[in-house]
Amino acid sequence: MKMSQNTPDKDDQTSTNKKTISLPMSRVRLIMKSSPDVSSINQDALFLTTKATELFVQHLAVASFNGSGKETNTLSYSDLAQTAEEKETFHFLTDILPKKILARDYLQSLDQMQDDDADF
Amino acid sequence: MASSSGNDDDLTIPRAAINKMIKETLPNVRVANDARELVVNCCTEFIHLISSEANEICNKSDKKTISPEHVINALESLGFASYITEVKDVLQECKTVALKRRKASSRLENLGIPEEELLRQQQELFAKARQQQAELAQQEWLQMQQAAQQAQMAAASASAAQQAGSSQDEDEEDDI
Numbered sequence: 001m002k003m004s005q006n007t008p009d010k011d012d013q014t015s016t017n018k019k020t021i022s023l024p025m026s027r028v029r030l031i032m033k034s035s036p037d038v039s040s041i042n043q044d045a046l047f048l049t050t051k052a053t054e055l056f057v058q059h060l061a062v063a064s065f066n067g068s069g070k071e072t073n074t075l076s077y078s079d080l081a082q083t084a085e086e087k088e089t090f091h092f093l094t095d096i097l098p099k100k101i102l103a104r105d106y107l108q109s110l111d112q113m114q115d116d117d118a119d120f
Numbered sequence: 121m122a123s124s125s126g127n128d129d130d131l132t133i134p135r136a137a138i139n140k141m142i143k144e145t146l147p148n149v150r151v152a153n154d155a156r157e158l159v160v161n162c163c164t165e166f167i168h169l170i171s172s173e174a175n176e177i178c179n180k181s182d183k184k185t186i187s188p189e190h191v192i193n194a195l196e197s198l199g200f201a202s203y204i205t206e207v208k209d210v211l212q213e214c215k216t217v218a219l220k221r222r223k224a225s226s227r228l229e230n231l232g233i234p235e236e237e238l239l240r241q242q243q244e245l246f247a248k249a250r251q252q253q254a255e256l257a258q259q260e261w262l263q264m265q266q267a268a269q270q271a272q273m274a275a276a277s278a279s280a281a282q283q284a285g286s287s288q289d290e291d292e293e294d295d296i
């Protein structure tokens with residue numbers, strides 16, 4: 001069964017995310033198969049995963065942008081990292097995006113550790 | 121590009137596709153470059169997450185192939201239940217569109233005529249075409265023959281006229 005993807009019809013240009021999918025299913029399949037133990041995937045299941053990934057991108061982007069708190073027109077790395085830390089659903093991302101910490105914070109925590117050692 | 125190193129873990133969604141989606145989701149928002157790169161990697165991570173979970177569910181169910189149901193259950197158990205309604209809708213929409221397209225194209229081709237009748241009509245057309253071709257070929261051959269004959273006759277009368285002309289000359293000479 002052929003499914004439409006990539007180039008949406010002229011009619012649904014305004015509702016791309018609703019009617020069709022923009023991510024390449026072939027690439028999604030490759031990524032899925034690189035997961036250990038995954039053997040065969042039904043075509044519809046692949047479609048659902050691809051669409052879910054799209055929704056994920058939108059969800060992550062919006063949550064990070066709104067969660068930045070400050071009046072800004074930029075989405076930054078730390079916005080994303082912060083969202084992953086604060087929102088439970090995005091916790092799984094903390095492995096691949098360590099929150100970049102400021103040098104002074106790091107030095108502070110070092111001092112803290114040294115103090116603790118001194119107590120001992 | 122991603123497969124040049126041959127390493128499976130380098131597989132990611134194409135950057136351009138992600139950029140386009142972010143642009144559509146957050147128009148007029150500037151997105152830092154390292155943030156974009158991060159989103160690309162988060163996608164891969166998400167896909168792995170869903171596939172692993174769906175795969176586990178699949179294994180438990182004694183089936184060999186990951187089905188749509190497994191994916192939906194995976195989304196549910198991983199806290200992405202909010203996506204379920206929309207992904208199901210889009211799948212249904214796509215199937216409906218594909219079905220309509222198939223119906224429409226077959227309607228156009230058949231015009232309500234059953235297949236055997238179409239085949240019969242096709243054979244008729246072929247036979248007619250063959251006949252016309254044969255007639256045309258025959259006509260051309262006849263024309264060629266006629267042309268050849270005419271040419272022969274013309275050549276014959278020309279040489280006859282020449283001979284007649286030369287004997288006339290001899291007579292004239294005698295008279296003088």
